[in-house]
Amino acid sequence: MAMRLGSPRFMLHDLRKLVTTVGEKLGLGDAVLSRILNHTAPKTDVLHRHYVGLNESDVADGLRKIQETLVMMM
DSSP: OTTTTTOOOOOHHHHHHHHHHHHHHTTOOHHHHHHHHTOOOOTTOHIIIIIOOOOHHHHHHHHHHHHHHHHHHO
């Protein structure tokens, strides 16, 4: 219905892209962004698949920075 009223097409995946883009611009590392997005490393990525284990507390600061940036954009 929103599109009928002239809103641009919007998919939930667009939110993931927005969060990732903002995080990249803020300089967050790939491991932190992958954890925020809950991405699993491909089988060939041994470093992130087997050795890097980030939990919620490890990414909380980065996620907070992304949220603050998005709020300022409004």
